[in-house]
Amino acid sequence: MKIYNIAVLITMMYFGAAESIWPFGPSPKENWIARLHKDMMTNYSRQALPIKNLDHNLTVHLGLSLNHIDIDDALQEMEINAWAVMSWTDDFINWDKSKYGNLDRLHFDPDEIWLPDISHYNSAKDSEVKPFGHIPVLAESSGQVYWFPPTLLRSKCDFNLRYWPSDKHTCVFRLGSWSHHGEQIDLQLVTNNGTTVMLENLIDNSRWALLNSTAKREVTDIEGHDTYVEITFTFTVQRQARTHATYITQSALAVVVIVLLSYALPLHRFFSRLVLHLVGISILTSCSFVLFSTLPYNGGPVPLVVRYYSGSLILATLSLLCTVFLSSRTCDGSTTTAMSSKLVGIVQATPGLRNVFVSTPTTSPYSQLDTELAEDSESLAGVSSVSPEAAEAQQNRNHKIHQIKKVINTLLFMMFFIAFIVDYMVLRSVAY
Numbered sequence: 307m308k309i310y311n312i313a314v315l316i317t318m319m320y321f322g323a324a325e326s327i328w329p330f331g332p333s334p335k336e337n338w339i340a341r342l343h344k345d346m347m348t349n350y351s352r353q354a355l356p357i358k359n360l361d362h363n364l365t366v367h368l369g370l371s372l373n374h375i376d377i378d379d380a381l382q383e384m385e386i387n388a389w390a391v392m393s394w395t396d397d398f399i400n401w402d403k404s405k406y407g408n409l410d411r412l413h414f415d416p417d418e419i420w421l422p423d424i425s426h427y428n429s430a431k432d433s434e435v436k437p438f439g440h441i442p443v444l445a446e447s448s449g450q451v452y453w454f455p456p457t458l459l460r461s462k463c464d465f466n467l468r469y470w471p472s473d474k475h476t477c478v479f480r481l482g483s484w485s486h487h488g489e490q491i492d493l494q495l496v497t498n499n500g501t502t503v504m505l506e507n508l509i510d511n512s513r514w515a516l517l518n519s520t521a522k523r524e525v526t527d528i529e530g531h532d533t534y535v536e537i538t539f540t541f542t543v544q545r546q547a548r549t550h551a552t553y554i555t556q557s558a559l560a561v562v563v564i565v566l567l568s569y570a571l572p573l574h575r576f577f578s579r580l581v582l583h584l585v586g587i588s589i590l591t592s593c594s595f596v597l598f599s600t601l602p603y604n605g606g607p608v609p610l611v612v613r614y615y616s617g618s619l620i621l622a623t624l625s626l627l628c629t630v631f632l633s634s635r636t637c638d639g640s641t642t643t644a645m646s647s648k649l650v651g652i653v654q655a656t657p658g659l660r661n662v663f664v665s666t667p668t669t670s671p672y673s674q675l676d677t678e679l680a681e682d683s684e685s686l687a688g689v690s691s692v693s694p695e696a697a698e699a700q701q702n703r704n705h706k707i708h709q710i711k712k713v714i715n716t717l718l719f720m721m722f723f724i725a726f727i728v729d730y731m732v733l734r735s736v737a738y
């Protein structure tokens with residue numbers, strides 16, 4: 307017990323006293339750090355460019371390690387959350403390791419030493435060109451200085467919504483020294499295994515996919531003046547809007563099917579045809595409202611999706627008018643007889659079409675309105691059948707009109723089929 311107590315006491319004494327009795331200067335690293343820091347800061351001016359030979363320029367290497375990318379649709383801005391990667395050589399910060407307890411790295415507060423005044427030239431944030439966080443700077447004994455401040459950069463981009471909801475946007479971030487020209491500070495790209503924009507830390511954004519990221523050094527040489535160096539980072543993103551795309555294409559497909567289906571109904575089922583058209587038109591209208599509320603306000607080219615919906619609305623309305631025209635009893639076809647008889651000939655000569663569209667009238671159950679129509683026409687026929695010849699002529703004429711209407715129906719179907727399908731194909735190619 308006694309021996310144990312003594313051992314503890316001796317240990318405590320030894321370590322407690324170590325600092326003062328260590329024969330080779332300050333022993334724990336803290337003291338070396340304090341001494342080195344003090345020595346480095348004596349006579350150091352953080353205002354002066356850290357180069358001894360002012361005929362040369364200072365090379366600052368710049369890169370970005372991306373963390374997150376986001377897009378503000380309404381403001382047409384891209385925001386990147388990244389770590390800037392910067393390194394340069396400070397001629398006034400270097401030391402002999404052996405004189406400072408083999409200490410080869412030292413941290414400085416960003417207020418203590420010179421930092422390059424890298425700014426974001428095309429920042430979307432008012433008057434905020436100095437975008438870097440206040441974090442320590444790391445210096446090596448050789449004078450190499452590293453600074454990896456976090457940064458939030460926001461740039462304006464020109465959004466083109468033509469291909470919404472699969473639109474791609476490219477935004478540019480121009481970084482460079484705000485007050486030094488190329489003869490003072492030269493910017494170079496950081497290359498880490500061949501890449502300047504590092505994506506190892508990038509968190510996927512479910513709304514935007516990063517397609518391409520590049521960095522380029524650009525030198526503007528103004529004749530008789532100074533050179534200006536800037537690094538241009540370019541990011542291309544594509545909207546990921548599967549939900550929107552599915553909603554848009556599927557409701558569009560529903561409308562196409564509904565409107566085209568109405569042409570397959572027998573001619574006299576005017577009421578059913580009318581209902582199908584109205585359903586189609588109301589789907590289109592409600593989709594257009596949803597589109598309006600989702601689409602960002604934009605003055606650029608009209609999105610193809612909007613073109614598709616307005617085009618379809620026009621087609622469906624035309625189709626509705628044609629249906630009304632075709633099914634109305636006042637249309638006697640007398641004006642179109644000559645041309646229509648030719649059409650009848652053509653359609654009857656094409657077996658496939660005749661089978662599909664010019665089917666014999668069926669005795670399917672009529673809707674209420676259709677029944678009324680049928681009764682009306684029967685009564686009309688009854689009134690006009692004064693003589694058997696006149697009745698036969700009337701019947702022939704009715705039959706002819708019916709055939710002509712069927713041909714027109716077929717032609718309208720084909721016309722709208724082609725128009726809708728072409729329209730829909732364009733939409734699908736846009737939406738996916």
Ligand SMILES: *[C@@H]1O[C@H](CO)[C@@H](O)[C@H](O)[C@H]1NC(C)=O
Nearest residue numbers: 344345346347348349350398
């Ligand atoms: C700082 O400058 C003074 C005067 O120029 C000089 O005497 C002194 O040695 C310098 N100190 C260091 C640490 O360089």
Ligand SMILES: *[C@@H]1O[C@H](CO)[C@@H](O)[C@H](O)[C@H]1NC(C)=O
Nearest residue numbers: 362363488489491492533535
């Ligand atoms: C910076 O200095 C290097 C070497 O002296 C030179 O090659 C380079 O062109 C300079 N950069 C600028 C922008 O003047």
Ligand SMILES: *[C@@H]1O[C@H](CO)[C@@H](O)[C@H](O)[C@H]1NC(C)=O
Nearest residue numbers: 497498499500501504505506
């Ligand atoms: C550098 O890139 C090559 C191919 O581009 C890859 O095989 C290698 O693993 C990378 N090295 C590091 C350290 O990332």
Ligand SMILES: *[C@@H]1O[C@H](CO)[C@@H](O)[C@H](O)[C@H]1NC(C)=O
Nearest residue numbers: 476517518519520521540542
């Ligand atoms: C990325 O953009 C650069 C410059 O615009 C281009 O040269 C390169 O082909 C693009 N890469 C891809 C994968 O799109």
